[in-house]
């Protein structure tokens with residue numbers, strides 16, 4: 245194998261991981277969580293129209309391939325006159341996707357908080373919104389750390405799909421060097437290794453976080 | 464209106480004739496679907512008095528307390544709460560009347576909740592907050608009172624129930640009896656006109672019951688107005704001014720604690736009291 249090429253390509257690939265993969269993941273995940281919270285609240289709002297909209301949304305997101313979602317936004321929307329650059333297209337697609345999956349996680353986490361916690365909030369005079377923000381969501385957050393971490397780790401890997409709509413990120417960098425040097429095996433393994441290391445690191449952070457949060461969960 | 468029991472040991476001068484009761488309930492009705500749980504409950508609680516609700520499981524005791532605290536919306540009936548001179552609350556509260564036959568808005572529910580504080584059977588402390596945060600959350604977040612003042616008051620209350628050194632502990636680090644005492648302090652910190660206890664000791668190991676009952680007894684002696692659901696008949700006899708025996712959503716018998724618990728008139732009350740005294 246061409247060790248020299250492996251070392252020379254490592255720099256550019258890490259650079260694209262830092263400039264592309266990681267910010268794409270972080271921004272999409274943050275926006276996705278906001279969407280998820282909104283969708284989860286719509287589902288438990290008790291308003292049947294809002295709940296139905298939320299259910300349909302989740303069903304579409306979970307029932308269609310992420311790659312198709314990406315292509316609809318980047319290649320499909322221009323035919324409706326909406327032309328987006330690769331980066332915003334990717335962020336929108338990934339956020340909507342995370343929103344659909346994380347909504348179910350957040351909904352389940354909110355519902356897992358005992359009803360007595362809502363009542364205790366109310367009995368000290370808190371409104372529904374206050375109780376949700378100060379009493380329920382902090383407890384729900386703890387319950388949802390493990391499944392949300394899984395969503396996050398999946399997203400890191402899924403961002404490689406953005407290469408297919410011309411976003412420059414880790415995998416696209418690997419593709420470009422590979423095409424140029426014809427060393428496909430070497431460069432794709434190298435890309436795989438970088439993804440793996442990132443995800444290993446995240447798993448470690450996840451289990452540390454879980455251990456710390458575990459203590460205060462309501463029983 | 465039932466008189467307060469002069470032998471019950473209340474040290475305050477409250478409940479005197481002429482003064483409107485702190486709480487006055489008329490014709491409270493509640494059904495869950497086809498299950499009619501409250502069939503028209505009347506209740507008067509004079510200032511500084513303790514009313515004990517007793518009765519078999521499913522008779523509607525919890526539903527009454529929850530209705531008073533706006534956790535359950537009755538189908539009909541009125542709840543009136545006297546005004547507060549501001550002595551305890553810091554701010555004056557005008558007389559309040561809620562008629563459940565009409566549609567009751569969130570404002571009315573909030574007003575109702577502001578008058579009473581609930582102590583739950585299973586404590587329902589906030590597990591993600593320390594003991595001190597549990598106690599100060601309401602006064603700071605809801606009453607918007609200055610933190611320093613609220614914390615000082617909370618620490619004093621915690622000291623009273625012997626838990627000041629636990630103020631930075633989390634609920635999971637406390638015994639059931641300690642958690643329930645925090646639950647009581649959380650209620651007191653709100654400075655309600657009315658304390659509501661729903662079987663405050665029935666989730667506790669027997670050896671932890673005493674401490675909690677002692678705290679409640681002290682509060683009664685201090686002149687707090689309270690309604691408590693309890694299966695501790697001996698405690699009710701010592702502490703309560705009036706005992707109300709309920710069955711099937713109606714009040715079967717009511718009167719001074721000594722009378723209802725020692726010499727009940729109604730057959731159903733006699734059976735219930737005899738059975739409970741046997742059990743314990």
Ligand SMILES: Nc1ncnc2c1ncn2[C@@H]1O[C@H](COP(=O)(O)OP(=O)(O)OP(=O)(O)O)[C@@H](O)[C@H]1O
Pocket residue numbers: 495498500518519520521522523524525526527
């Ligand atoms: N949220 C609810 N939905 C449906 N039914 C309810 C609800 N809350 C209470 N009930 C019913 O109302 C009846 C009275 O319940 P409640 O809890 O007031 O009784 P209780 O006197 O407190 O009994 P216990 O001594 O067992 O605590 C029961 O038949 C109960 O099943």
Ligand SMILES: [Mg+2]
Pocket residue numbers: 524525526661692
């Ligand atoms: Mg009950």
